[in-house]
Amino acid sequence: MxxxxxRRLLFPNLYRSSLKPCAAQPVFARRSGVPxxxxxxxxxxxxxxxxxxxxxxxxxxxKLGRIVHGQPATxxxxxGGDDWKTLFFxxxxxxxxxxxxxxxxxxxxAKKA
Numbered sequence: 001m002x003x004x005x006x007r008r009l010l011f012p013n014l015y016r017s018s019l020k021p022c023a024a025q026p027v028f029a030r031r032s033g034v035p036x037x038x039x040x041x042x043x044x045x046x047x048x049x050x051x052x053x054x055x056x057x058x059x060x061x062x063k064l065g066r067i068v069h070g071q072p073a074t075x076x077x078x079x080g081g082d083d084w085k086t087l088f089f090x091x092x093x094x095x096x097x098x099x100x101x102x103x104x105x106x107x108x109x110a111k112k113a
Contacts, residue, residue, distance in 0.1 A: 037076035037089070041102045047087065049074025054089060069096055079104020 037049035044059035047067075054067040054074050069089065077089040084103035089096050 037074060039077055039079060039087070039104055041079070041100070041104050042084075043102050045102065047077060049077050049089060054087070067098055069098075071096075079106075 039047045041047070045064065046057050046059070048055045048057070051073050052066065053069055054077065056064045056066065058064055067087075069091070071091040071094060073091050075090045075092065077087055079100075080086050080088055084106050085100050087098050087100050087104065089098070
């Protein structure tokens with residue numbers, strides 16, 4: 001049972017053929033606050049912002065670690081840089097970045113005319 005006032009991050013299992021959700025399982029207890037902002041790297045690892053930093057888990061929901069940036073919350077994030085190995089993140093009043101070993105999933109970039 002989770003303490004009152006704490007949140008859980010649920011990692012839903014999906015059937016690949018139909019994408020119908022099945023039972024969601026708690027991944028790990030959150031501190032306070034709620035998850036906010038989520039991105040995926042090319043290996044399928046999930047980066048989820050929230051209270052206490054950026055939580056990293058593998059594609060099956062196993063906790064791999066946490067990126068602690070010293071601010072009370074993470075409000076959003078995105079991969080960037082020439083090699084997509086820079087994770088930019090925001091909190092209530094700052095923009096920060098951290099280099100990661102595995103590139104994020106690239107997003108389409110508009111071509112210059």
